[in-house]
Amino acid sequence: MRVLIIEDNARLARLTAEGLQRRGLSCDIAQTLALASDSLDVALFDLLILDLGMPDGDGLEWLRAERRRRDLPPALILTARDALEDRVAGLDAGGDDYVVKPFDLDELAARVRALLRRPGPRAPAILEVGALSFDPGSRMAAVAGNALELSRREANLLELLMRRAGTVVRREAIEDALYSFDETVTPNAVEAVVSRLRRRLAEGGAADMLHTVRGVGYLLQDPA
Amino acid sequence: MRRSSISRQLTQGLALVGLVGTLLLFLFVAIEYGMTFSTFFDREALPRVIHELSEHVLMPVLVLIVPMTLAARWVIRRSLAPLADAAERVDAAPEMARGFRIETGQLPLEAVPFADSVNALLARLDRAAGDQEAFAADVAHELRTPLTLLALEMDRLDPDTAAPLRRDIAHMRRLVDQLMLLAQIDADNAAQMPQTPIDLAELAADVAGRLAPLAVSQDRLIAVEGKAAQCVRGRREALAAALRNLIENALRVTPAGGTVTLRVGPDATIAVCDEGEGLSREQLDQLVRRHRRGDHASVDGAGLGLAIVARIMAAHGGSVTAEPEHRVVRLQFAPDTK
Structure with missing residues (x-):
């Protein structure tokens, strides 16, 4: 997994790169937007980490322009800007997520991993969250290598939760993903699938990973 | 010094x-x-004297002075009414309103210099605020990069050494975030940002x-x-930031498993x-005032x-x-009437 860090503060960029490298992500650094464009010309990246206040232009403008020019990997926006609305503007301009400075490396790494799990041409073949793994192609799930028996719907739910591991997946989103428009969804249908999946996970030895956020949705999170 | 009323002085005058x-x-x-x-002691002349006096003294005084007093009082009350209206508007001004000024258009000419100086004072206060x-x-903004660098450097230390330092940094981050938020709210208030409908659920x-x-x-x-x-x-x-603050506080006082x-x-x-223990109303009042903290409030700001x-x-x-008996802190909104 290769990450391009676009950040003008040399020390900050270097320390961020080192921190992410310790967490198993290889990083390149571009200290100007022009250098970032050059890097994108010559190499393939899985993720961009973009600081907004760059010396040679506005990061959001650059992102918008680059998105029009080529297929960009997901972009995580790193900003010291504090205007609350800037975050929204960043997401509108094609940023996939944002982290506000001062950030914590663990938090940054978690967001990076979440973005890398998103489906796409460069997405990893096998999803992994803690001891849990899922192969979207074969629809096979396993805990620490031991296969889990899952129904089609349970597998779909697991994939959805794993792709967004570490964030709460809203109940409505689960309903939309698991059932087609013409299917009638009984009020407890989602709860039933979730509790079946939770039982399967517990049987497989991955208890304490699937959490209910009552009134909101469900959260799959590595307990470690 | 005894305060004097213009009406009273005029009536006395x-x-x-x-x-x-x-x-x-x-x-x-x-x-x-x-x-x-x-x-005056002549019984025959007395009626004539009284007649003369009432015709030439009492009547003119009554005809002139009484209506004049009433008219003057009326004029004064009328011309001072705009001052009372202006006072009402000043009282009704929202707590954090910027750019509030007394309208001098309706005020009598004599009161305008006073209102102008009050307005100039308000302008100076606005600028100072x-x-x-x-x-x-600016301070909060400038703190962000050094804090980020500090957190990144810390990541290179061994976890045992770094753990307490990381907690301190997390605390500082939260404070900086809150200062930024406060500045943002004030700026929005000053700029009177447009409001949008929000579904609370x-x-x-x-x-x-x-x-x-x-x-x-x-x-x-x-x-x-x-x-x-x-x-x-x-x-x-x-x-969202207000709610996040309350939830973070609640999470801190709720024991594990809660x-x-x-x-x-x-x-x-x-x-x-x-x-958790819940906040008493007094503690909340104190907490709401800046710089004070409840006894059980942690060092997390x-x-x-x-x-x-x-x-x-x-x-x-x-x-x-706060409703400490129910362990509740409540955000009460003015309902959307539009």
């Missing part, structure tokens, strides 16, 4: 004028008609969803109850219920956090209240 006038008239009339003191806020925002679910991963990793749960859509008008990011519950409605409220929540709510015409 006119009464004095009336008295002196009456005496003078009386004197003139007496001379004119050759009256002496003995005349603006400078102060800009300064706080949706807001609660969104904020709860964002905080749930952190809560779960600390062995605590967040739940949302009440689905009825409750709409208010406001700045979504600011209200749940922080958000209850939306039935009217335009969001109640945040923790499973809950004091500043609640002050910010109170500011955000005030800017939205709402309030934050």
Whole structure:
């Protein structure tokens, strides 16, 4: 997994790169937007980490322009800007997520991993969250290598939760993903699938990973 | 010094004028008609004297002085009425309104210089407050890069050495975030940002969803109850920050294994219920005032956090209240009437 860090503060960029490298992500650094464009010309990246206040232009403008020019990997926006609305503007301009400075490396790494799990041409073949793994192609799930028996719907739910591991997946989103428009969804249908999946996970030895956020949705999170 | 009323002074003045006038008239009339003191004791002359006096003294005084007094009082009351109106408008000005000035258009000419100097003072205060806020925002902003660098350097230390330092940095980050938020609220207030309709149930679910991963990793749960859509008008990011602050506080005082519950409605409220000791009303009042902290508030800056929540709510015409017996802190909004 290769990450391009676009950040003008040399020390900050270097320390961020080192921190992410310790967490198993290889990083390149571009200290100007022009250098970032050059890097994108010559190499393939899985993720961009973009600081907004760059010396040679506005990061959001650059992102918008680059998105029009080529297929960009997901972009995580790193900003010291504090205007609350800037975050929204960043997401509108094609940023996939944002982290506000001062950030914590663990938090940054978690967001990076979440973005890398998103489906796409460069997405990893096998999803992994803690001891849990899922192969979207074969629809096979396993805990620490031991296969889990899952129904089609349970597998779909697991994939959805794993792709967004570490964030709460809203109940409505689960309903939309698991059932087609013409299917009638009984009020407890989602709860039933979730509790079946939770039982399967517990049987497989991955208890304490699937959490209910009552009134909101469900959260799959590595307990470690 | 005894305070004087213009009406009263004027009435007294006119009464004095009336008295002196009456005496003078009386004197003139007496001379004119050759009256002496003995005349008053002359039984035959007395009716004529009384007639003359009432015709030439009493009547003119009554005809002139009484209507003049009434008219003057009326004129004064009328011309001072705009001052009372202006005072009412000043009283009604929102707490954090910037750019508020007394309208001098309706004021009598004599009161305008006073109003102008008050307005000039208000302008100076606005500028001072603006400078102060800009300064706080700058400080918070400038702190971000060094804090980030510090956190990144810390990552290279061995985890045992770094753990307490990382907690300190996390605390500083939160303070910086809150200062930035405060500056943002003030700036928005000054700029009178447009407000948008916000569904409280949706807001609660969104904020709860964002905080749930952190809560779960600390062995605590967040739940949302009440689905009825409750709409208010406001700045979504600011209200989300207010709610986030309350939930973070609630998570801190809730023991491991506990749940922080958000209850939306039935009217335009969001109640945040923790499973900790709960805040008393006095503690909340103190917490809401800046720089003070409740006894059990941790070192995580809950004091500043609640002050910010109170500011955000005030800017939205709402309030934050505590119900310690129910372990609830409640955000009460003015309902959306539009």
